[in-house]
Amino acid sequence: MAQVSRRGFLKSTLAGAALAGTGGSIPAFAQKKSATDWVTLGNSGVKVTRLAFGSGTFSGRVQRQLGQEEFTKLVRYAYDHGIRFFETAEGYSTPAMLGTALKGLPRDSIRIMTKFGIRPGMDAEALRGKFDRARTDLQTEYFDIVLMHCMRTPTWRDDTKSAQDGLSEAKAKKVVLAHGASVHGLPALAGFPGHKWLDVALLRINHTGVRMDTPDARDTNDLGDVNKVVAAAKQIHAQGTGVLGMKLAGEGRFTNAEDRRAALKFVMDLGAVDAVTIGYKSTAEIDEAMENMNRALNG
Secondary structure (H helix, E strand, O other): OOOOOHHHHHHHHHHHHHHHOOOOOOOOOOOOOOOOOEEEOEOOOOEEEOEEEEOOOOOOHHHHOOHHHHHHHHHHHHHHOOOOEEEOOHHHOOHHHHHHHHOOOOHHHOEEEEEEOOOOOOOHHHHHHHHHHHHHHHOOOOEEEEEEEEEOOOOHHHHOHHHHHHHHHHHHOOOEEEEEEEEOOHHHHOOOOOOOOOOEEEEEOOOOOOOOOOOOOOOOOOOOOHHHHHHHHHHHHHOOEEEEEEOOOOOOOOOOHHHHHHHHHHHHHOOOOOEEEEEOOOHHHHHHHHHHHHHHHHO
């Protein structure tokens, strides 16, 4: 008969007791989800943290007013607390500020998304100029995500075909790893479901409709149609496009902390939004957003 050591006997006895107490299976402990988890955006292969650092509050005015030194401190605070996804746009006038704030950080430890304004029929040379300026401002050789900024018309898919081709070419050359578009208004949103060119879609979404999409292509103070935006988000996500949410705080209009918590809970519960971007002006706002998201993910 084989000899069994005292240590081996104790280990097998304890294991048997654990199995007996759980009906014969080892208990599984649910892994808590976090705002700083890395998630993959649809089928793009690009991984980002669930919570992004946005630099476009009121078209970047809030972040620009901080000045470079305070803005850099805020970016580094976010980085040190696990937020590694940073977004900007040429229209915000914050790309150079963000490039300075990120300077010196390992490029493979962060994800950068920028957005370009696109004119109908924009040619390849004009698009290359945008890439060159953005690479200089952001001090990077490549972008993780580039979006066509602020699609408004129902014909945007046809109007921006040359820009889409240019972005596809940039992706083939690995100047950009994923491309897509952001949307303002239900007329343009209707063109997002079914458009497989979109690796990533950036949508305005919260629980109340504040600063969300309406039938008007212009930005208005009318409440957006939450049900239509949610339905579109689910369709877009189901086709393999990564979905990012914005306007989670109603562009700063949710002055009640409960509304900000409810917005994140609503969006995270949809199962159709991979990550969200929020603009900040203080470390307290970063702390709150992280806490709200952690609570939403695990509540």
